[in-house]
Amino acid sequence: MIKLFLIVNLLIMTTFTHAVEKKKLRWGADIESGAPYSYKSPENPDKVVGFEAEIVDLLAKELGMEVEFVQNSWDGLIEGLIRGDYDIVVNGVEITADRAQVVHFSQPYYYTAEALAVKKSNTDISSLHDLKGKRVGTLDASLAQKILNQQPFSITTIGYDEEVLCYGDLVLGRVDAVLLDEPIALYYAKPNADLKLVGGPIGYMEYGIVSRFGNPEFDSRISNALDKLIRDGSIQKVLERWNLWNTTTAKVWGQSPVSLTRPVAYEKYLETAWGKRTLAEKLKNYLTFLPLLAKGAVMTLELSIISMLLAMFLGMAAALSRLYGPRPLRWLSLSYVEVFRGTPLLIQLYLIFYGLPHVGISFDPFVAAVLGLGLNYGACEAENYRAGILSVPKSQMDASQALGMNWFQSLRHIILPQAIRVVIPPVTNDFIALLKDSSLVSVISMVELTTIYGQLASTYFDYLGLGILTALVYFLIGLPFVRLSRYFETQLTTSRPPPLS
């Protein structure tokens, strides 16, 4: 007995001291089409690799902390940081005066510029000036976009959220040129046989580590650690391995621009992402993705079921209030339905996750996603249920009340069982729609099926095959519910003996 007590004690002690020793360094980034910054490792899709992933690892080691990666969409990275979902953002965020108003930047860990890419066959574009009157693709809210908009002549700028898609459209001729950060151009345009980089570096930018205001002690620890890693050459080594060591950075740090290390990481990337694969290799690859897609599918399913349960509860409450409640409740129900049905789900998700924290209400991503989906679909369910209840003739209520049932008993035993039969098909329809709409929650840092598709597809440049695979997974996880509803429907309508006569 005493022995057991000691063992338990020891276990508690060790976990406790372990927890104290290794504090978590929570790092936020968007790993969808994230090479070379941070992206899913092609060999091991559970792992995040990239030059920034390596820099964060080095930092954490220096600080005696343990890295915890948090995925969020690029648009929401700064908001998520301010919410406190993670402590730092390291994701090619350039230091700008605007951003420095809302968050803290460390000293730069990399200096770079923009690079212009065109189709290999193109001969009339070789500099910024040649872009007059052309369609130019770039990432939204980037320095490149700013540069394009500041030119004295008119350029049609097309903003994307994924670099892969910029270059993809360039190949297809949907845009005439693409202006993006050099590291991106090096990884996505240069290896592409249909594209070429033209002109020299355009503009100048610095990537910094982003943190929330209000932790000067933490900021200076980061800054000191980064300073040490720059001075002892660790960061230079990382950059060289990724073929990113450039003249600008070398000049600022007073080093030679010549790389001393072979760009092994870059070569490996080229081989896995750009190397030609046979169909058999591709299929084998898909098999290795299955566990990851399954993980996404489980999250999607879990999220959809819980959201649907919430939606059904809210919908029933709203429908009953609207039909039988006193005037204020009817009015409340009507407003709820109109507001949530009449505004986009995406806006609702943004408001709940990023908006409410500004008035002191903060939810974790899963809760926010369930709330967003549940509230939105609850409004649709309310109308379904209301229609279902109204489809039951009023005389049924008369009959049950005349038998001495009170209002609630009549509703529970007579009205609702009949309404449910009418409502099963539209509710099933809504559940399938919700299952698919749940992909929207990737904008509030939830990693579900579509997020994983985006990450894998952008790492392997395989939007077609993986797209079909992911669509198939959605279809398959929805299927049992369709069957289940059909089963209930037949149970409720045809469980009767044939007429005798």
Added chain:
Amino acid sequence: MIVKIDNVKKSFHNRLVLDGMSLDVAEGDLIALIGPSGCGKSTFLRCINGLETIDSGKAQIFDTILSSPSEIGLKEFQRRSLAIRQKVGMVFQSFNLFPHLTILENIIKAPMVVSNIDKRESEIRAKELLAKVGLADKAYHYPDQLSGGQQQRAAIARALAMSPRVLLYDEPTSSLDPALVNEVLLVMKDLDQEGMTQIVVTHEMRFARDVADKIVFIEHGSIVEMGPPDQIFGNPQDDRTKSFLRHFL
């Protein structure tokens, strides 16, 4: 007197439907309410068990007195209506059976839900009632598998399952094929012989004449004339009664 209606008035959207109706019913009576369509006889019937609220006047059923909700409050009106419905059953023109339940389930639902009688006991009683209305073999059928006359007999069995002391009928045979009317009227006649108090809104003049203890002729929301069948049919006093009955003779 087990039912005492005193000067009940009721309007729908400013249209006066019941213009001060009074009626006393003794235990075991069969009262036939007759009159042209839209005269207010169905509304009057629905006021007796509180399916319609009343605007003024009183309806006393056994010990429970219903008066207008503005006088006693809607909550209290509903509470009293519920108390009345424990003793007063109702049969509707369109039967209003529950289409999602078998005939047997239709009958045992209220005893189980309202009176907490267990399923087995409810079923035994339900089968007795089905036998009584001649539907012993239809227990496991659904309402839409029965003819109109069978459905209405099932509806009567359903009402009887709550052991009411008064039954209200709202034109019980009006939506039936003429050939099926009699089977329903026979059940009502049987119940009359057993001493059940019944208040029937009907257009079946022959039935009213043969079976009713009292005929009540209603027009424009008020009682024009009432009395035993011999008097109303044989020697009506009021011209309006005469004119109405002329259509049927």
